[in-house]
Amino acid sequence: MDRRIFLRSALVGAGVAAFSGAVWETALAAPAQPGAGPYGPLAAAADGNGVLLPSGFTSRILARTNQVVAGTGYRWHGAPDGGACFPNGSGWMYVSNCELPLAGGASVLRFDASGTIISAQRLLSGTSGNCAGGPTPWGTWLSCEEHALGRVWETYPATGASAVARTAMGRFTHEAAACDPVRQVVYLTEDKSDGCFYRFRPNTWGDLSSGTLEVLCGPTDSTSGTATWQRVPNPTSLLRPTRRQVSAAKHFDGGEGCYYANGLVWWTTKGDNRVWKLDCATDAYELAYDDSLVTSGTAPLTGVDNITGSRSGDLFVAEDGGNLEICVITPDGVVAPFLRLAGHEGSEITGPAFSPDGSRLYFSSQRGTSDNSFAGMTFEVKGPFRV
Template sequence: MPHVVDRRGFLRGTALTMGALAMGPAFWKQALAQSPATPGVGPYGPLGAADPLGIALPQGFSSRLIAAAGTPVLGTTYVWPPFPDGAATFAQPDGGYVLTVNSEIPAVGGVSSVSFDRDGRVTGARRILANTSTNCGGGSTPWGTWLSCEEIDTGRVWECDPLGAQRAVVRPALGVFTHEAAVVDPVGKRLYMTEDEGDSGFYRFTPDRYPDLSAGILEIATPGRGETIRWVPVPDPLFQRGTPTRRQVPESLKFQRGEGMWFDTGVVYFTSTRDDRVWAYECATERLALLYDGVAIGPQAPLKDPDAICVHAPSGDLFVGEDADDLQVVLVTAQREVAPFLQLSGPLHGAETEIAGVTFDPSGRRLYFSSQRGGVATGMTFEVTGPFRAPASPSSALPPSMTGPVPLAVRAKPAARVATVRRDGLLVSVDADRPGTYAVRLVARVGGRTVTLATARRTVTAAGTFRVRARVPEQARATLARLRARRTEAQIVVTTGRRRATRPIELTRAA
């Protein structure tokens, strides 16, 4: 039976240990140590009256229309396509930036981009992807491309040049399913993806040769020990045998319409719309935490139907757009205060619209978003400027319980070839939680007993992450040679004193 992520079951499994997560920025460590999230007016105060564009903002902020579907982008001749959706910005060498925006039109899809100079003036616009379908969310990559996701049963991810100078490339290895959004973890060298279905999966992709996305292993999240996730390979990632990827691993976790995603400082934030939740997944420790639960707050919850999400880098605040409800962009602060930042209303924003593509320019001074079916029912894209917050104050000390080191953890690729391990050993990353000597072993069940196939040892003088290559001792070479199965389940075990951490890994042979 699939594991549907319901509130009570999840909280029972995790015991709400969010305060123990090493969640990146110090302000999120502090935020996660507090519970519950509390509705408030936020750091910018209450919303004022709606402006002529139908946007209500706090005092000191203003909006402008960048583009409306069916009409030229501000200051250009490029006609903006309907149904604008997922978006991101990309810094340029001249100090300007480029805004990429998906188009969620069935059977037409595509992506457009708008160029701005360093002062926010529009300098050009163009189409960078065409002839796709229902391009919904996506994500930026550290190497400067835009991943555009098709939200259809046979949806794929397209990697796009933000300026359109190079032809977009489809990336089927990332899976064929109802794609919503994607993010990249540059440290772990992996991608994470959401799926917009009522029983959607949470996916991870490990490229064979990062950052090349043409080949790799697609996995889906399943319950691990405690609050951790266990990643299991998707048997048919290309959806060639008729079973959707989300149903190919029966024990996979099921989210109620996975939507927007954002990566920041080792954490993947994502939303599930149907149950009003925001999640935080820590890549290094593979732990999942429930960051915001609108159902638990009740009818007065300021954030419902969460969809697009982004982090305002200078302050660390989360900005979340609503798919429906009362059409707000809602702010979640480090103090766990949840408050509306803007709201759409009036004849330009009817009942069919939603807030999409919430993102900041690289400086964090300008917020972009779309009213997907605003205007004449086909979409409008806006910019908001004003006194966005500066970095969080360093004087806001953490609780004593939050000052400990990152928990002991081990990381490695989910699979390795037997021949490669035998020849080169196995590269492993260890998050050391304190000074000491760390022993690394690769173990597997062979012939009814547990055997050690590779070992390494490292002594460190401080907590932190180190990499080590576990080598195959002479007496284990013959054992590796006897592994005839195409896939052998193994485990990486790290011990130091009485503490240990483990990670599953598959040893594979060529067909």
């Protein structure tokens, strides 16, 4: 029997209830279902920038690959991917990775208090396939290389200081990172069909130069349970992949985005269109979304990729595939489209991140309307986001 039919039938047969409660911490263990989103339906037609948005929201294009960013002398990088925002004096910054092979890296856009771009700069060059990553509580950006011997690079958006490779965090097909300041660990995803989910415990919080890499362990076919963690014996091995060093490791189908908030960490797996949730205090894990468990209608979210969250607790998940949307998953278990790109069918949406005050959402179309890594576009959406 097809996996999707089996799982959908199992959910209905078990009579699993939908999420209840207003916050994720008290939500019941049932994957999100389609419903009316908190921002209403998308407009019938795209705006002048090719973005379909709910009423009250507007978009602007901030940067295009190989074109000079307005107000600066900097040409924006190709294949923009993972991103994050940071406060910067009275303004803020948006960092974006470059996923080009052998010519990867990361760049930053800096804004004043009004949202005007005041500078742009390259933060990292000469790396390869910098896909996603994650911000740290101390204001650096972890840029992750997506190849077999990929490294995590710590970059410095505020100063532009030279990036540093953090090899103690493992050499593998890195995708994303999310910091848990309470337990003082960094969670890491791996973009392989049999990839793993890791956590790095630095010897000193705020210093990623040394520490212990651990892998989440549990039955590979389980969708809920309590995880255990085991140390990866040789995180920097060039011969034996980290995902194969611990026999009890739980494997995930294509780890993608990763996001932490309020004691919970979420990550996505594109191979099976799932969003996972881990309670960091108890190590209990479960599904927050699975397109095969949608019980009525068509799954609104497929090709799950990068993920971020808003102040209200809503998750925003970008699609690599599907119909090029960013979908919202609310704490009470509703999943719905928030925006859609028109004419970008050969691209993917990358790097969703909110400004520090939560009023603006940034993201990129990696290959733009030309299905070309040198046609990327980076956007800003402004409007009445829930806080």
